[in-house]
Amino acid sequence: xNPLDVPPDPPGPFQPRTGQRGTGFLTxxxxxxxxxxxxxxxxxxxxxxxPDGEWAAAxxxxxxxxxxxxxxxxxxxxxxxxxxxTWQADPDGGFPSPEDPRGPSSYPGFRGYARAQTLxxxxxxxxxxxxxxxxxxxxxxxxxxxxxxxxxxxxxxxxTRIYFADEAEANADDVVLRALPDDAARQTLxxxxxxxxxxxxIHLQGERETVxxxx
Amino acid sequence: MTGTTSAGGLHVxxxxxxxxxxxxxxxxxxxxxxxxxxxxxxxVDLPHRLTEVTGPVLGEDRVRPEDADLTFRxxxxxxxxxILVHGxxxxxxxxxxxxxxxxxxxxxxxxxxxHVVDNWPAPLDPHFDGxxxxxxxxxxxxxxxxxxxxxxxxxxxxxxxxxxHIHFSLFGRAFTQRLVTQMYFPDDPLFGxxxxxxxxxAAARHRAISRYSLERTQDNWALxxxxxxxxxxxxxxxxxxxxxxxxx
Numbered sequence: 001x002n003p004l005d006v007p008p009d010p011p012g013p014f015q016p017r018t019g020q021r022g023t024g025f026l027t028x029x030x031x032x033x034x035x036x037x038x039x040x041x042x043x044x045x046x047x048x049x050x051p052d053g054e055w056a057a058a059x060x061x062x063x064x065x066x067x068x069x070x071x072x073x074x075x076x077x078x079x080x081x082x083x084x085x086t087w088q089a090d091p092d093g094g095f096p097s098p099e100d101p102r103g104p105s106s107y108p109g110f111r112g113y114a115r116a117q118t119l120x121x122x123x124x125x126x127x128x129x130x131x132x133x134x135x136x137x138x139x140x141x142x143x144x145x146x147x148x149x150x151x152x153x154x155x156x157x158x159x160t161r162i163y164f165a166d167e168a169e170a171n172a173d174d175v176v177l178r179a180l181p182d183d184a185a186r187q188t189l190x191x192x193x194x195x196x197x198x199x200x201x202i203h204l205q206g207e208r209e210t211v212x213x214x215x
Numbered sequence: 216m217t218g219t220t221s222a223g224g225l226h227v228x229x230x231x232x233x234x235x236x237x238x239x240x241x242x243x244x245x246x247x248x249x250x251x252x253x254x255x256x257x258x259v260d261l262p263h264r265l266t267e268v269t270g271p272v273l274g275e276d277r278v279r280p281e282d283a284d285l286t287f288r289x290x291x292x293x294x295x296x297x298i299l300v301h302g303x304x305x306x307x308x309x310x311x312x313x314x315x316x317x318x319x320x321x322x323x324x325x326x327x328x329x330h331v332v333d334n335w336p337a338p339l340d341p342h343f344d345g346x347x348x349x350x351x352x353x354x355x356x357x358x359x360x361x362x363x364x365x366x367x368x369x370x371x372x373x374x375x376x377x378x379x380h381i382h383f384s385l386f387g388r389a390f391t392q393r394l395v396t397q398m399y400f401p402d403d404p405l406f407g408x409x410x411x412x413x414x415x416x417a418a419a420r421h422r423a424i425s426r427y428s429l430e431r432t433q434d435n436w437a438l439x440x441x442x443x444x445x446x447x448x449x450x451x452x453x454x455x456x457x458x459x460x461x462x463x
Contacts, residue, residue: 030309032445035422036239036415038397039246041382043328047320047346048384050277074251087271087390097269099388101225104272113271136227136264146266146390153248155414156241157395159261176261204252212254213261214232215391 037156042081044150045117056086056114056127063091063128065197067162070122071149074205082151084123084202086114086162088144093131129164135175142170142177149202158212162200165192185211228449229263230391231307237419245410247371263391270389273316275350282348285321285361293343293362295324297437300398301358301428304351304385307448311355312392317444318384319347319359326365326379335368360437366405378405378412387446398442399424 040048057064067086071079089095089112094105096112107128116123132140145162163171171177171190180186188210191198202210232238242253261267286293300319304312322328322345325337329344345364349357366376380397387393399412401424406412415423422445431439 031448032305032307032309033237033419033422034233034307034445034447035394035396036237036419037395038239038382038411038415038423039248040384040395042332043320043330044382046328046330046344047318047382074255077251079252085393087266087269089266095265095269097272097388099269100265101227111271113273133265134225136225136262141264141266144266148390148393150395151252153246153250153252154241155239155243155246155249155253155411157393158241158254158258161261180259205255209254209256212256212258214258215230215261215263215267 039152039155040083040150042152044081044083044152045119048083048115049117050115053115053117054125056088056110056112056125058109059126061109061128064126065129066124066126066194067145067191067198067200068122068124068194069191069200069202071118071151071202072204072206073153076206078118078121079151079204080118080121082118082123082149084116084118084125085148085150086116086125086127087146088112088127089130089133091128091131093133093140132170137175139173139175140170142167142174144174144176147202149204154204158204159215160202160210160212161189162191162198163189164198165190180211225265227263227265227268228389230268230389230447231450232447233307233419237416239415239419243410243414245371246414267391268389270386270392272314273386274314277316278348278350282346283359285319285343285345285347285359288342288344291342293323294340295343295362295365297360298363299358299360299428299431299433299437299439300381300425300442301356301431301439302425302442302444303355304357304387304444304446305355306387306392306446310448311351311353312387312446313351313353313355315351315355315357315388315446316386317349317351317357319361319381321345321361321381322364322367324362324365326367328367333367337365337367363400363438366403371410375408376405378403378409383444385444385446392446394444394446396444397423398440400440401425401427 071082090107114125130143148157191200242249323340327337425440425442428439428441
């Protein structure tokens with residue numbers, strides 16, 4: 001029999017061969033499944049309380065402001081067991097992070113990050129107003145703060161952004177705000193000035209449900 | 216351009232989301248507390264820009280070596296079965312995440328939290344506060360010595376008990392790598408009726424369960440459990456174009 005005289009494949013659906021030869025090299029990108037998220041539960045205060053949590057900018061930092069706010073549930077009640085985390089640029093638009101491709105910034109007294117709880121009825125974060133940050137398309141974003149909200153009853157954190165009412169011009173130009181469907185949605189992201197800084201309330205549900213982002 | 220967006224010459228990595236079908240939803244009706252809290256509107260997609268790809272540096276000064284041993288607090292030994300919990304923090308590309316802050320909190324051996332709200336009649340342990348912190352080493356490894364937590368009732372439904380678990384909070388390198396999760400123990404009979412566990416899509420549930428680790432179990436001292444935690448990875452870095460015509 002001629003070994004090169006190979007009979008045709010039998011008719012039928014194509015059956016891919018299972019298994020790969022063991023070269024040890026990956027033929028596709030390695031991809032591990034990420035660990036699923038879970039609620040912080042009601043006892044987050046045990047593990048997630050820091051004495052300096054509220055201080056994104058140290059006490060006495062020039063231009064320091066307090067961002068205060070409450071978190072509301074779908075019944076309009078204040079959520080007293082939530083945790084709010086904030087992350088933002090410094091006034092020059094730089095991040096104190098080695099992952100900033102422009103190099104980590106170092107702004108006196110500023111660490112960009114705060115963690116606050118709502119035990120008293122509201123959260124409070126001491127910070128300085130961020131500067132404008134490149135938007136990736138050659139423009140600049142309006143000053144903003146990224147926010148995570150954690151609580152019993154949230155199986156995953158929810159993410160929103162704080163913008164500032166006294167930055168109307170920059171806000172009108174901002175790529176994220178412009179992409180929102182209407183002005184009511186935009187308004188849920190705007191912090192309003194107060195005597196010592198800004199107020200930013202978060203509505204988890206309801207008529208005034210805050211815009212949350214998938215990141 | 217794959218995996219990056221250009222920001223005036225800046226190359227910003229893009230972190231990949233787990234497919235929707237494998238992610239824990241924010242709300243799950245069987246977990247009653249989500250009813251008035253989980254947002255009802257679809258979240259708006261936020262493309263990753265500088266704020267999302269950077270993250271805080273939470274250094275060693277926040278963590279002391281003794282924070283990794285939860286079994287000895289207030290001058291005495293905690294009651295319960297000692298366990299060593301260890302593993303690696305990786306991103307979904309399989310790369311270790313060094314220098315990541317790992318915070319844990321948990322109930323004591325009787326299933327009670329040291330918290331004013333937790334007042335079910337199980338004893339408090341004066342030598343157990345349930346709080347631990349570690350920073351991953353250069354290979355992304357973490358470990359801490361603790362007490363195996365007990366199950367506890369939680370009132371979600373009749374005879375509702377939560378499977379034994381340890382809460383974990385992690386910071387990766389970026390805002391997008393932030394994770395709060397729970398580690399469970401193998402073969403827990405309470406999985407079937409726990410909506411917090413069952414909110415995880417079935418195909419991803421095994422990722423929340425630790426493995427009994429015979430190789431790290433310490434003779435005459437402690438059992439060991441291993442649990443690797445995977446944070447989101449960046450999209451694959453594009454290969455540089457080879458312009459010299461060498462295609463071999």
